[in-house]
Amino acid sequence: MTTGNWLCLILFPLILTILAYPMGVYMARVFSGERTFLTPVVAPVERFLYRLFAVDPNEEMSWKTYALCLVLLNVIGIVTLFCLQLIQGWLPFNPQKFGSVRWDTALNAAISFGTNTNWQSYSGEQTMSYLTQMLGITVQNFASAAIGIVAVIAVIRGFVRKSAAVIGNFWVDLTRCVLYVLLPLVMVLSLILVSQGVVQTLSPSIEVKTLEGSRQLIAVGPVASQAAIKQIGTNGGGFFNANSSHPFENPTPLTDFLEVLGLLLIAAALPFTLGAMSKKRRQGFAIFAAMLILYLAGLGVFAWTEMRGSPLLEKAGIASGMNMEGKETRFGVVNSVLFAQSTTATSCGAVNNMHDSLLPLSGLVLLFNMAIGEVIFGGVGTGLIGMLSYAILTMFLAGLMIGRTPEFMGKKLELLEMAMAVVIIVTPAILQLILSSVAVSTQAGVASLGNAGPHGLSEIIYAFASASGNNGSAFAGLNANTIFYNLLTALAMLIGRFSTIIPALVIAGNLAGKKIVPESVATFPTASPLFTFMLVAVVIVVGALTFFPVFTLGPLLEHLLLAIGKTF
């Protein structure tokens, strides 16, 4: 590894931490309704929208109303996106004259974008009209990201408020999230992307005559506006099939840096939002630290694996066996690793390299990141929800050890909180194991495989881990555009999403109604390195216990067989 590579791996987490903190504090101000530097510009628009939406910004909701509004908005979004894909052939902004999307693909895509998964079984530049990309997909990128963020804000309020019946106004939180957080970030990012060469046009594909005289048709479109929100909102669904490895979606190292930073920023900032809103800043740091430790541990194993290269490639005569298959020259190995680690740790799922071609142990790290429930930063909002669920589990275990009723951030944790936290942690895990076993034991499941041997199993587990965790990246050798996979992954995405958000709102409502327990000498300090350490340990133990058997048969077996030169 060169010095530059090392610097990259060390400096990036530092830069992320430095930027995440102020971002977190900023979001705390936004969701507490306080003045920010954007207020003079945005507030008039905000007030106008409330009048238009017939929303009283001072009215607050119980968790049930909050959840109802959230589900309604999500359902309307999914239905609209589904219909839009079916009728796109008759609508404007369709210079390539794409017809209706096949029903199962359209259903999968609608659920995928509505649940912030952005799993794509279709090829963007060959399937979707510009109108579908903008009015359908981009809108869901905003909506699903905002829904995730406001859900965790509700949970934070649950911890902060005492004896309260309400947890905020969904419409106000949503509007403020879009106007103060998402839109400003994506407007700046998309213009920087364009300046670097990301295309942003409504013109049809461009035909050129290449140097050797053949004809090349170059797909273009309104890419930058979508690429920006797909990173910031941890959506990850690319305009192009090759996603952020496509030179028009991620043309230079600078855009790559901003895209990785963008996909981590909000998710990494939310623990600090928790700290700021609860006035327990050290608690924010303790949770952020747990996420960062897990992130760096995975990054270390991953970078080490990819830098060592493939023994088979080295034997074939490739310099240091460097595994450049499925990677772009401008990013090289290290920046492909950073992107892949970040995109699976968060539930983004955008890719700047093809994960299917990564070495087996690298694939193992990515699978682990997703399988534990997307809590290492995680999706915007849902990541922190998952991590708080692990924190509740941790405090329960700690409570068992010291023989006291568990408390977290001043709230007593009782049966309901425990039950909901377990639902949040266990549902995606069980779901992906069950669906993977269905796929490996049916003809329809196995027929789609792109690679044979243990890697084939990894492809299937990856698909369902990605869908249940609402990640959206893929071992793309698996042909997922079949009725079988379109329906099964859609089911996984729906259950994965709502088994996180609904129980989280139940916790929020229940906690908000509780009194604050004053701290005493017997209180387990949760803003401490000990807590961080226990949290990390619980995440690893739960993940390892659940997935070790299946990982042994997939990536670990492939790793061992690769070492002795076995191919499939």
Add this chain to the structure above:
Amino acid sequence: MLQLKRTVLVFTGLSIICGLVYPLGITAVSQVLFPRQSNASIIKNGDIAIGSQLIGQLYTQPEYFHGRPSAIDPPYDASNSTGSNLAPSSAKLMDLVNRRIELVRKENPLPSNMPIPADLVLASASGLDPHISVDAALLQAPRIAGQKTIARSVVEEIIQQNTEKPFLGIWGSERVNVLQANIALERINVRR
């Protein structure tokens, strides 16, 4: 019922703001501020568009720099980006790699034990990678110099002129833009 009405209103508002105003606004601003970049960074020879600076092309003739293998069928079809998605343990991948290495060794006079730069024989993620590594370009310099009967130093100078550096020296890799390097090679012909 009240919330359902609000849902419809909010969704409509959100769609207009995020789905029309935002992307169309960014399009308008981009077209004014960055007309070249937002329209695919097209390189023209007179009136004829010969390619995009950011999109790779297929080269088979020996007097050009060759780019990376493309997993798209046909290679470098810029309307259908994709990688090979072959696993490291794939027999098909190893078969392809061995054949590509053989071809590189046949086309270029190389010492038999010289390792081949990985990017020259392994397919890119997008299938449209516009770059190759500096090593992969230098390896082709003797062949190109021989074909065009020019000094190898001229080719090496072209490589150097078309080398792009990592961002801030650390982010990304050093790489050569193949299309631009090949256009520079063409210009030598014209000058003669």
